[in-house]
Amino acid sequence: MSVFAQRIIENAADIDRRIADFSEFRPRYCDILEGYSRLDLKPGSAILLCAPNSAEFLLHWIAILAVGCVPCAAPPSLKAAQIVALQASLNIAAVAGAPAMTRALNTPRIATVGSLGVAPTDNVAPAYEPYDVLILTTGTSGAQSACVHTVDTLAWNATSTNRTLSLTDKDRQLVVLPLFHTYGLVTQSLGTMLGGGELIIDGPPFNDRRFGDLIEREKISVCGITPTIARTLLEKGTRLPNLRSLSIGGDRFAADDVARLLAKPFIDELYITYGLTEAGPRISVLPAHSAPADVFDSVGRPFDGVEVRIEGPDPDGVGQLLVKTPSACRRKVGENSSGQPFTADGFLKTGDMFTQDRDGYLRYVSRRADIVVRKGEKLNTRSIDKIIEMHPDIGFARTAEGAESELVSRVWARDGKELDLDAIRLFLKSRLRRHEVPDRIVQQSREVFHK
Amino acid sequence: MNEIELRLRDILIDDLFVERDIEQIQASDTFRGDFGIDSLGFVELKTQVETAFAITIPDDDFTPENFATIASLAQLVGRFAKTA
Numbered sequence A: 001m002s003v004f005a006q007r008i009i010e011n012a013a014d015i016d017r018r019i020a021d022f023s024e025f026r027p028r029y030c031d032i033l034e035g036y037s038r039l040d041l042k043p044g045s046a047i048l049l050c051a052p053n054s055a056e057f058l059l060h061w062i063a064i065l066a067v068g069c070v071p072c073a074a075p076p077s078l079k080a081a082q083i084v085a086l087q088a089s090l091n092i093a094a095v096a097g098a099p100a101m102t103r104a105l106n107t108p109r110i111a112t113v114g115s116l117g118v119a120p121t122d123n124v125a126p127a128y129e130p131y132d133v134l135i136l137t138t139g140t141s142g143a144q145s146a147c148v149h150t151v152d153t154l155a156w157n158a159t160s161t162n163r164t165l166s167l168t169d170k171d172r173q174l175v176v177l178p179l180f181h182t183y184g185l186v187t188q189s190l191g192t193m194l195g196g197g198e199l200i201i202d203g204p205p206f207n208d209r210r211f212g213d214l215i216e217r218e219k220i221s222v223c224g225i226t227p228t229i230a231r232t233l234l235e236k237g238t239r240l241p242n243l244r245s246l247s248i249g250g251d252r253f254a255a256d257d258v259a260r261l262l263a264k265p266f267i268d269e270l271y272i273t274y275g276l277t278e279a280g281p282r283i284s285v286l287p288a289h290s291a292p293a294d295v296f297d298s299v300g301r302p303f304d305g306v307e308v309r310i311e312g313p314d315p316d317g318v319g320q321l322l323v324k325t326p327s328a329c330r331r332k333v334g335e336n337s338s339g340q341p342f343t344a345d346g347f348l349k350t351g352d353m354f355t356q357d358r359d360g361y362l363r364y365v366s367r368r369a370d371i372v373v374r375k376g377e378k379l380n381t382r383s384i385d386k387i388i389e390m391h392p393d394i395g396f397a398r399t400a401e402g403a404e405s406e407l408v409s410r411v412w413a414r415d416g417k418e419l420d421l422d423a424i425r426l427f428l429k430s431r432l433r434r435h436e437v438p439d440r441i442v443q444q445s446r447e448v449f450h451k
Numbered sequence B: 001m002n003e004i005e006l007r008l009r010d011i012l013i014d015d016l017f018v019e020r021d022i023e024q025i026q027a028s029d030t031f032r033g034d035f036g037i038d039s040l041g042f043v044e045l046k047t048q049v050e051t052a053f054a055i056t057i058p059d060d061d062f063t064p065e066n067f068a069t070i071a072s073l074a075q076l077v078g079r080f081a082k083t084a
Helices: A003-010 A012-018 A029-039 A055-066 A080-090 A099-103 A151-164 A182-195 A208-217 A227-236 A255-262 A381-388 A421-429 A446-450 B003-014 B039-053 B070-083
Strands: A046-050 A070-073 A092-097 A111-113 A116-120 A132-136 A145-150 A172-175 A198-201 A222-225 A243-248 A267-275 A282-287 A307-311 A319-324 A331-334 A348-356 A362-366 A371-374 A377-380 A394-401 A407-413 A440-444
Touching: A003 A012, A003 A055, A003 A151, A003 A182, A012 A029, A012 A055, A012 A182, A029 A055, A029 A111, A029 A116, A046 A055, A046 A080, A055 A070, A055 A182, A055 A198, A080 A092, A080 A331, A092 A099, A099 A116, A132 A182, A145 A151, A151 A182, A151 A267, A151 A282, A172 A182, A172 A208, A182 A198, A182 A222, A182 A267, A208 A227, A222 A227, A227 A255, A255 A267, A307 A348, A371 A394, A377 A381, A381 A394, A381 A407, A381 A421, A421 A440, B003 B039, B003 B070, B039 B070
Parallel strands: A046 A070, A046 A092, A070 A132, A172 A198, A172 A222, A222 A243, A243 A267, A407 A440
Antiparallel strands: A092 A116, A111 A116, A132 A145, A145 A331, A267 A282, A307 A319, A319 A348, A348 A362, A371 A377, A394 A407
C-alpha cells in the first residue's frame, strides 16, 4: 500500500471526526467498511459511487479504497441508461447509490451500506489495481470515459495545492462544490484529509446568504468556488464574513472580476487556479492578493514540480498547453477515449490553448471546440451529439454554443423526413443531465450538411 | 400526501424526469438522497415549482432545509400560496 493510501485509510476513524455536514443520518465508518467487505468483490473492482454531497460520501469513498476496490464518483442525478452505459464502458463491478436507484438496475442482489444501496454486477472481472481511483471526464453522459489515477497521484496534487495555498491543520474548509468533481473531491476533501484540517460539506442548493452564514457560524477559513458562483456573489454585492483563503477555478475568470473581488474587505487571500481532470487536477495558481495587477488575466505559474510547454506556438505565442506533472493520470479508459492524451516524451495534452510570458505566467486563450461551459458546468458537445444520434430517426447531429450562450443542436434526419422535435427533446431529457439538454433543436436539410 | 405534495410528485416525474415508480414516492423522500437532485436540478425544480404554483420563492428561502423533502417544500409552497 502506498504511503498516502495508508494515511487516508488508517486515519479514517479520525477523518470521520474531522468531516461534518448537515445530514440527519450519519453512519459510522466501521459499518460502511464492513458493508463493502461483505460484498466480497475482487481487488481492483470498480465501484460507481452516485451519492449526494455529504460526509457519508467520503466515508464510502475511503471504505471502497480500503477493501482494495476502485472508487468512481459520479453525479447522483445520473439516469439508469447512463449508469448502464458506464458499467459497460468502464467495467464497473458495483453501483452504490440511492436505494431506489439501485433497485431500478435489476441486479440479482442489493446490499445496504450506510444509507445507500450497493448493487454488484455479476461476472465483471477487475479491470484496475487496488488504490487506483477513477475520475469521470467532462461529458459524462455520452463519453463514458474516465481517467485512471492512483491515490498517490491525487494525493501529490492535493498536498501541492495545500502547500501553495498555505493550508494548515488549523484550517476549516467549506465544500459547496460537488464531490464528484475533482475540485471538491481532490483539492478540497483529499487536501483536508491529508493536511489535518477540518471539512464542512454543504448543499446543494447554493444560496449566497447561507454561504455567508455558514462561513461565520462554522468559523470557515478556506473555501473554493467556481467563477459562476464568484460572479453571482459580485453581482449581488454579497458581503461575506472574513475568509482567510478563497480559491476560484474550473473556468475562465476575468481580470476585472479578480480586481473587484480583491477589493472586498473580507477576503485576505485570493487564488485563481487552473487544472484538468487528467492532471490530477491542479496545474497552476495565481495568488492574486500578492500579484501585480497586470497578471490578473493569467492563471498564474505552474506548481513546483510541474513542467509546462506551449506546443507549436503561432506568431502570437498561442499553442496547446502541454504539462508534465507527477499527478498525471496513468491512462484514460472508456469506449470513447480515443487514444491516450500524452506526447511521446510524457507531456499531457491539455487541449487548451495558452500563452506563457517571460515570467512564466500562463494565459488561457481558448478551449477545445467541443467543450463548452453552461450554467457553470463543463460539457462535451460531442458526447451530446452521440446521445442525439442514438435516436432512431436521426442520422447525424452537431451541437454548439449559439448566441447568448444558448446550446443549439442541429440534427439531420436519417431518411430526410420531418422530425418530431418535441419527441426528440423528451428522448434527450430522459438520457442527458439537465444542463446538457439543448435549448434549441433545429432540423437541417441534407443540403446544409454538405455546405 | 396533500394536494401540493401530489403536484410536487408530478413535477419530479414529468418535468425533472426522476426515474422512480410514482406510487412509491413518499412525502418524506429527500430530493438529494432519494431522487439524486443536484445543484442544477434544484434550480430547475425551483423554476418548475414557481411556474406550477404561480409563486416566487425568494433566494433566501432557496435553502437545503426548505428543499429537503417533498413535505418541506410543500410547506414552503403553502406559505407562499397563502400570501400570493
